[in-house]
Amino acid sequence: MNSVLPKQHILFVQNGIQSVFAKSVSPSVVIPCRKRVYYGSGKHKGGMIGRYGRRKYPPNWRAVNFNPAQIPKAWKPLDWDEKNRIDYEYESKLAQYIPGYKPKVPPHRREDHHDEPMHAIDNETCSSYGFPQALALTKSVVVEGGLPAKLQELQKSLPNPEDKVIKIMQNALLFDVDPCMVDTKNAVKRYKFDNFRHPTPERYCPRILKEFVRLCDAHICRVSDKYHDRFNMQNLPCKTWFQRAEKTSENVDILDVSYDWKVSIDVKTFMQLLSKNPLSLFATPDEVEETKNRELVSIYPKLLIHSIKPTHNYTPEHTTGFLETWHKPHLHTMVLNTTNDHSSKKTMGRMLFHLFCALHSRAVQQYGETPQVLAKPLAAQAIASDGRQFYAMTFQLNTTDLKDDSGVKNMVWTSAPLTDDLQIEDQYTPTLLFDECSPLLSYYPDYYHGYSPDAFATFQALWLNDVL
Amino acid sequence: MAGGITSRWLRQFVQSSLRPNQLCALSVTFRAQTVETQSLCTSCNKHGRFGHRLVKLWEQPEYTTKPLPVYRTGGRLPTKVQHSNEIVPGRVWTKKLGGGDSREWHWVDRSRLTAEEVNAKSYYQEKVIKVQHDDSRSGMIALVAGPKKERWILATETMEAGTIITNSAKMIPDAEFVDGDAYPVGMIPSGTRICSLEFVPGKGAQIARSAGNYGTILRKEGVRVIIKMPSSREINVDEKCVAVIGKVAAGSHSTKWGSPAQKRAHGIRPGSGRKKMGDDRSTKKLTPVAPMVVIGDKKVLQRSDALEE
Numbered sequence: 069m070n071s072v073l074p075k076q077h078i079l080f081v082q083n084g085i086q087s088v089f090a091k092s093v094s095p096s097v098v099i100p101c102r103k104r105v106y107y108g109s110g111k112h113k114g115g116m117i118g119r120y121g122r123r124k125y126p127p128n129w130r131a132v133n134f135n136p137a138q139i140p141k142a143w144k145p146l147d148w149d150e151k152n153r154i155d156y157e158y159e160s161k162l163a164q165y166i167p168g169y170k171p172k173v174p175p176h177r178r179e180d181h182h183d184e185p186m187h188a189i190d191n192e193t194c195s196s197y198g199f200p201q202a203l204a205l206t207k208s209v210v211v212e213g214g215l216p217a218k219l220q221e222l223q224k225s226l227p228n229p230e231d232k233v234i235k236i237m238q239n240a241l242l243f244d245v246d247p248c249m250v251d252t253k254n255a256v257k258r259y260k261f262d263n264f265r266h267p268t269p270e271r272y273c274p275r276i277l278k279e280f281v282r283l284c285d286a287h288i289c290r291v292s293d294k295y296h297d298r299f300n301m302q303n304l305p306c307k308t309w310f311q312r313a314e315k316t317s318e319n320v321d322i323l324d325v326s327y328d329w330k331v332s333i334d335v336k337t338f339m340q341l342l343s344k345n346p347l348s349l350f351a352t353p354d355e356v357e358e359t360k361n362r363e364l365v366s367i368y369p370k371l372l373i374h375s376i377k378p379t380h381n382y383t384p385e386h387t388t389g390f391l392e393t394w395h396k397p398h399l400h401t402m403v404l405n406t407t408n409d410h411s412s413k414k415t416m417g418r419m420l421f422h423l424f425c426a427l428h429s430r431a432v433q434q435y436g437e438t439p440q441v442l443a444k445p446l447a448a449q450a451i452a453s454d455g456r457q458f459y460a461m462t463f464q465l466n467t468t469d470l471k472d473d474s475g476v477k478n479m480v481w482t483s484a485p486l487t488d489d490l491q492i493e494d495q496y497t498p499t500l501l502f503d504e505c506s507p508l509l510s511y512y513p514d515y516y517h518g519y520s521p522d523a524f525a526t527f528q529a530l531w532l533n534d535v536l
Numbered sequence: 537m538a539g540g541i542t543s544r545w546l547r548q549f550v551q552s553s554l555r556p557n558q559l560c561a562l563s564v565t566f567r568a569q570t571v572e573t574q575s576l577c578t579s580c581n582k583h584g585r586f587g588h589r590l591v592k593l594w595e596q597p598e599y600t601t602k603p604l605p606v607y608r609t610g611g612r613l614p615t616k617v618q619h620s621n622e623i624v625p626g627r628v629w630t631k632k633l634g635g636g637d638s639r640e641w642h643w644v645d646r647s648r649l650t651a652e653e654v655n656a657k658s659y660y661q662e663k664v665i666k667v668q669h670d671d672s673r674s675g676m677i678a679l680v681a682g683p684k685k686e687r688w689i690l691a692t693e694t695m696e697a698g699t700i701i702t703n704s705a706k707m708i709p710d711a712e713f714v715d716g717d718a719y720p721v722g723m724i725p726s727g728t729r730i731c732s733l734e735f736v737p738g739k740g741a742q743i744a745r746s747a748g749n750y751g752t753i754l755r756k757e758g759v760r761v762i763i764k765m766p767s768s769r770e771i772n773v774d775e776k777c778v779a780v781i782g783k784v785a786a787g788s789h790s791t792k793w794g795s796p797a798q799k800r801a802h803g804i805r806p807g808s809g810r811k812k813m814g815d816d817r818s819t820k821k822l823t824p825v826a827p828m829v830v831i832g833d834k835k836v837l838q839r840s841d842a843l844e845e
Contacts, residue, residue, distance in 0.1 A: 142614045144594045147621040321658045321706065322683055368702065369661040371683040 175381050178244035185378035186309065186330045189421060189502050194335060195409045197375065199416035199496070205312060205331065205372050206424045207470045208463070208478035209362050213479050215526070216350040222529035223522075226536075229283070230492060233524045234516070236279040240272040240455070241505045242515055266506065269407040273455035276501075277339070277403055280524060284531040294535050297344045299396045303390040306422075310431040311381075311439070313471045314372050314414045328471075329373050332382060333425040338404035340389075340426070341531070346398040347447045348534055349464060351479055355447065356466050359477040388434040399426050401530050404452040406459075410486065412496035415459055419450045420480065423463040431468050439469035441476050450531045458523040459483060460530055483526060499523045552635065588633045588803055589672070590643045601679060601686050603640035606672075608803075610634050635801030639671040645687045646745075648718035649703050649778045651738025657706040667691045669787050674747035676785035690732050690745060692716045692782035715782035721761045722775025726753045731784045734777040741778075743771075750783040774844045 159171035175181065189197075203210065214220065244267050269355070281300065288295045309332035390397065402422060409415045425444045435442060445466045452459040460483040467476045484496035503518025590607045611633035615626030649658070662680040670677045678691035680701065693700070694715040701716040705723075713724060724730065729750045732741035744751050749766045756762070760772050763779075793799040796806060812819050 127800055140590060140593070143590055143592070143609075143623055145621055145623055146616070148594060320683070321656070322660050323653055323656055323658055325683070369663055370681055370682055374681065374683065375685050 076461075088154055114248040178381055180381050180383050182380055182382065184330065185380055186332050186382045186384070187373045187376040188207065188379050188382065189331065189333045189335075189376060191335045192516065193376075194333070194421040195406070195418040197417055199420065200412045200413075200529065201370065201372070202368050202417040202420040202424075202481055203365050203480065204367050206420060206478060207312075207364065207467070207473070208360065208420070208424075208480050209359055210480050210482065211351075215460060215483055215529075218350075219460075219462070219526075219529045219533060222533065223525045226525070226528050228521050228525050228528070230519075230521055232278075232283060233521070234514070234519060236276060236283070237502060237505060237516065237519070238514070240275045241267060242507055244272065245349065246271055252412045259284060268493070269455050273405055273407050273453060273472065274338070276455050277405065277453060280527050281339070281403070281531070283524075284528055287506060287528075287531065288535055292535060298397070298400065299342045301340045301389075302338065303336055304340045305334075305336045305387070306389050306425050306429060307385060307387045308332070308425050308432065309384045309386070310428065310468065310470055312372060315473065316330060320369075325371070330384075331373065331376070332384070333421055333428075334424050335422050337402045337422050337426070339406040341400040341402070342396045343398050343400045343534075344396050345534075347449070349445055349447050350481060351445075351464055356464075356476060356479070359466070359479065360475060364473055364477070386429040388426065388429045388433065392433060397430070399446075399448045400534070401449040401451065402426065404450060405454075406452045407454045409454070412457075412459070412498060415452050415454075415457075415498075416461065416482065416484070416496055419452050419459065419461045420463065423448055423450050424465070424478075428468060429467040431465055435468070439467075439471065441467045441469060449533065451527055451530055456501055458501060458526060459496075459498050462530075499526060537754075541622075588630065589639065589641075593643075596643075599643060599645075599685075599687070601643070601688060603642055606639045606641050608634075608636065632805050632807070633803060634805045635800060637801045641672055642670050642677055642688045644670070644673075644677055645689055646732070646740035646742075647734070647738065647778065648689060648732075648741075648780060649705055649720070651776070653703075654720055654737065654776050654778065656706040659702070659704040659706045659708070661700050661702050664695050664697055664701065666697050667695050667785065673745075674787055674789045675745065675749075676787050690741070691782070691785040692731065692780060693785050694782065695785065713781050716780065718778055718780045720776050721753065721763065721773060721779050722756065722759075724753055724779065724781065726755055728753055728781060729783055730763070730781055732781040733773070733779040735771075735773060737774055737776040737778075742782075745784060747784055747789040748786040751779075 154172050156172065156174055159173075163169050163171040197205075206401050217225075222299040246267060285295060309330060311328070312331055314326045315327070388397070404415075404419060404422060406415045406418060409418060427448055431442060431446055442465065445464050445465045447462065450461045450463070452461075464479045466478050469475065482496070484498060500518070500520055501521045501523040502516050502520070505516040507515055509517060558707060586610060586835045588611050589754075590609050591604055592607070593604075596604070601759070609625050611628055611630030612625035613627055613629045614623045616623055660683055662682040664705050665679045665681055665686070667676055667678045676691040677688050678695050680687060680689055680695050693714050699716065701718075702714070703718045704711070705720055707723060713719070713728060721730070721733070729752055731744040733743050733751060736739065744766050751766055752764045754762045754764055754770065757772075759775050761777075762770055762772050765771055793802075813822050814820070815822060
């Protein structure tokens with residue numbers, strides 16, 4: 069249409085777009101506007117159809133699939149498969165020309181590939197299996213009556229500095245300022261009630277736990293000389309693997325299942341207290357012998373490896389996190405930060421897996437890899453907390469022979485009471501440090517409510533066990 | 537005029553491209569689009585407003601029990617952006633959709649026993665962890681823990697947390713066919729109520745899956761079993777097709793709109809609200825008021841008799 073126009077009017081045209089100025093000067097003249105596409109074929113070709121002068125459907129409507137059953141596939145991005153595909157040939161070429169480049173290798177060609185699968189328990193997944201499954205998998209039995217008698221005495225006898233504990237709690241929850249959140253340039257406009265930001269559990273939980281440790285260590289320094297026999301370590305990795313077998317009833321026929329498994333545990337604990345001397349045992353040899361008569365908790369119809377993922381790529385090894393020549397090798401207490409576990413069943417399962425992993429790797433260092441009933445059992449303690457709820461657990465490793473359900477079993481003591489139906493209900497009651505603590509509690513003069521001294525008493529009893 | 541012709545043509549095109557095995561889902565509103573769903577809903581509202589919600593199942597590498605996010609498409613077809621691989625909502629396919637509350641989608645396992653398990657005559661039990669409502673279906677669903685893994689299944693009426701259900705392709709003497717158990721149809725005695733039935737062995741349940749639905753096993757003829765479907769129509773299937781004993785647990789089968797806001801929360805856009813009475817196509821129909829019933833007066837009740845006289 070450009071060629072039809074007289075030359076004098078081309079001045080008013082700007083890059084083929086219709087301008088307002090051109091319209092006002094000469095409205096009668098047709099000015100080339102943005103090119104309009106008229107879809108159509110046959111007799112409708114090039115013509116104006118419909119109210120708005122253009123066709124509703126594009127010319128490629130035969131190619132478009134209007135079948136609603138296949139719509140979801142059509143929503144999938146076209147390059148999805150291409151982006152998520154790993155080109156192993158290209159990776160090998162990259163490794164040729166880039167020094168230090170680690171190419172991605174298909175899993176069956178890696179060095180750590182094994183034919184027999186290993187069921188791997190990870191630091192993230194170890195809380196998802198729950199306490200009953202952890203008990204059955206580690207072949208351990210719960211001793212009724214709460215924590216051991218020695219620890220219960222310590223809870224009552226040790227002095228409980230309530231003022232200091234309340235100050236720690238208030239510092240973490242009321243007066244703490246996260247440096248990441250500080251607005252130094254005053255860029256963000258704050259409203260009247262928006263001035264205070266509640267500290268998150270990720271912030272206040274480790275703060276409270278570290279302060280509790282400091283308070284207990286100060287007590288040790290005052291009372292005895294054993295402070296230097298101990299060593300506190302954060303984020304210590306730990307790894308073991310073991311073999312476990314299960315007998316099932318005659319009726320159960322499941323496809324592709326063997327009843328003899330390899331299980332590995334690979335965890336990293338928040339805090340581990342190590343000592344020169346081993347922790348004193350919680351059960352006498354006679355009590356250990358009595359566990360032969362007890363039965364493991366049944367998790368029927370689940371198998372022991374229920375929802376634990378098998379992998380063919382693994383390196384079977386036992387590590388405590390230190391060399392064997394390390395002069396403080398014995399585990400005393402471990403502290404777990406369980407802000408991400410949303411139920412007590414998960415927290416207890418995590419505690420048991422962490423304790424078992426640390427002690428089993430030590431037992432293998434001492435007695436070798438052959439599974440056996442230990443001549444000298446190993447014991448350790450664990451405290452788990454999300455800043456408000458506190459759990460305590462003690463564990464005694466009596467045997468590393470987990471192939472059979474009969475025989476000597478490992479023993480567990482917990483602070484929380486147990487119910488009959490372990491699988492469904494979450495009825496392990498933790499001890500609460502406080503019911504509520506927030507600057508919004510203006511009704512209470514100290515801005516907290518429902519403080520209980522039992523939480524720090526149990527923490528202190530475990531931490532100062534075998535010292536005084 | 538031209539638009540009318542093309543849309544009719546398109547409708548024919550859509551109907552011709554469907555498979556003969558697919559069935560209509562009756563009175564289901566807002567089913568989520570997934571790769572696994574196969575339904576015959578077209579642009580009309582008769583079979584439910586298809587195409588409003590989308591679940592991105594291709595992002596999941598394997599089966600999960602976690603509830604997955606549901607995205608709204610506004611009833612629009614996917615189109616490709618020019619010079620890129622991005623896909624965006626295009627032209628409207630289903631009208632009068634938009635907004636609504638956010639929802640979650642649970643990956644419900646439709647095959648209680650797979651074809652391989654049926655052929656191997658396997659037997660195992662599962663424990664119900666919880667029974668709950670699902671956003672994208674009328675019936676209830678149950679989370680069960682089996683020997684290997686957890687999964688979502690369709691809940692039957694008597695399922696509660698803690699009950700143990702059986703999946704068996706092996707004939708066991710003195711077997712009790714309890715509500716919630718899954719067997720191949722050939723093993724189930726005739727006359728029992730069943731739900732979530734397969735048409736083809738190993739394909740997954742296709743019928744009697746919505747709230748309160750059930751079929752009955754009528755008789756067996758050799759390898760084939762004849763079953764009465766919820767629509768009271770009979771069907772002849774292979775004996776290896778798996779079915780669940782009992783009736784699907786009833787949630788809210790049909791939604792009755794309490795208010796316009798409630799309808800909007802469900803994802804239906806507000807209409808004009810203007811409906812007059814009249815004889816026109818677009819208006820509410822004028823219907824004559826039913827004649828008064830006089831109790832005790834036989835002449836009115838026995839009208840036909842009176843006419844004969």
